[in-house]
Amino acid sequence: MAKQLGFYFDQTMCTGCKACQIACKDKNDL
Known part of the structure; x- marks a missing residue:
């Protein structure tokens, strides 16, 4: 499963x- 990234702002x-x-x-080295 692919790693999902997110953040709150x-x-x-x-x-x-x-x-x-x-x-x-x-x-995250993207």
């Missing part, structure tokens, strides 16, 4: 910089 604090996506991909 507070959308009210989002500025649209996508740093969370970059950090997730870097952390």
Whole structure:
């Protein structure tokens, strides 16, 4: 079974910089 990844973020604090996506991909070698 494939490993699934996810994370929680507070959308009210989002500025649209996508740093969370970059950090997730870097952390999980994607």
